[in-house]
Amino acid sequence: MAHKLALIASDLDGTLLLNGAQKLQPETCELIQRLIDKGIIFVAASGRQYANLRRLFEPVKDSIGYICENGCLGYINDEVIAKAVMENDLAHDIIKAIEDTPNCEVLISGKDTCYVRADKKFFAKHIRDVVGNDVTEVDNIFETPETYMKISSYEKGGTKNVGYWKNLFGDRCTVQTGGAEWLDMMPKGVNKSTAFKKLLEYLNVDPQNCIMFGDNDNDCEILSMVGCPITMNTAKSDIRAMGRYNIDTVEGALIKILDGDGFDL
Numbered sequence: 001m002a003h004k005l006a007l008i009a010s011d012l013d014g015t016l017l018l019n020g021a022q023k024l025q026p027e028t029c030e031l032i033q034r035l036i037d038k039g040i041i042f043v044a045a046s047g048r049q050y051a052n053l054r055r056l057f058e059p060v061k062d063s064i065g066y067i068c069e070n071g072c073l074g075y076i077n078d079e080v081i082a083k084a085v086m087e088n089d090l091a092h093d094i095i096k097a098i099e100d101t102p103n104c105e106v107l108i109s110g111k112d113t114c115y116v117r118a119d120k121k122f123f124a125k126h127i128r129d130v131v132g133n134d135v136t137e138v139d140n141i142f143e144t145p146e147t148y149m150k151i152s153s154y155e156k157g158g159t160k161n162v163g164y165w166k167n168l169f170g171d172r173c174t175v176q177t178g179g180a181e182w183l184d185m186m187p188k189g190v191n192k193s194t195a196f197k198k199l200l201e202y203l204n205v206d207p208q209n210c211i212m213f214g215d216n217d218n219d220c221e222i223l224s225m226v227g228c229p230i231t232m233n234t235a236k237s238d239i240r241a242m243g244r245y246n247i248d249t250v251e252g253a254l255i256k257i258l259d260g261d262g263f264d265l
Helices: 028-037 050-056 088-099 121-131 162-169 192-203 217-225 250-258
Strands: 007-010 041-045 065-068 073-076 079-083 105-109 114-117 135-138 151-154 173-179 182-187 210-214 228-232 245-247
Touching: 007 192, 007 250, 028 041, 028 250, 041 192, 050 065, 065 192, 073 192, 079 192, 088 105, 088 151, 088 162, 114 121, 121 135, 162 173, 162 182, 173 217, 192 217, 210 217, 210 250, 217 228, 245 250
Parallel strands: 007 041, 007 210, 041 065, 114 135, 210 228, 228 245
Antiparallel strands: 065 073, 073 079, 105 114, 105 151, 151 182, 173 182
């Protein structure tokens, strides 16, 4: 049975944002608007927070869907469609382990902000000014004013020893790399696809009628469930192998799709 393209989802870092970029290309939102005008839904699927993503997609921010915090939050029309939280005891164990690890900084994701230690001014500045998050500084990282969702370890220069973290917490939570310098831990069983499934149910869209662009471990679950998985040429080999097609830029692929010279579902 032929499938008709209904929805395109895309990862951000390493996919829409290449080579450490923190802003979209000028034409990206124009292409997304053209998709919307054709009745194709666009979803940003990222480990980033909601406020961060809305700023990135400013020209189309009210016209797209969002999977945030690696699946801990899902939004459509500014309505929360999916939310997952982590139990406090597990969160505290993860925070302590990150703080005890040399060269690692801990970032706590809440619904509307993220939390960093007040005495880590350099890290707060990086998250606020470079990453583009809304940031709240707290004196005690073990006592935030809301329930924990995602807990991240930031390691400048590149995340090492992913296997260590999976051995330590993999039986209690989802452990995934979220970029070159980020390791993310979410409630057990939660990943981008958990929020994606709820968005598709809400929108009444068949996953076989979807495209997903991705490049990293945290994209695997959505890539494996959509009709047309597309991966970046810069992705590591096992991720690249998941793509029916491999591409250099998402923008180039969107132009092909809009021109009718796109990709088979």
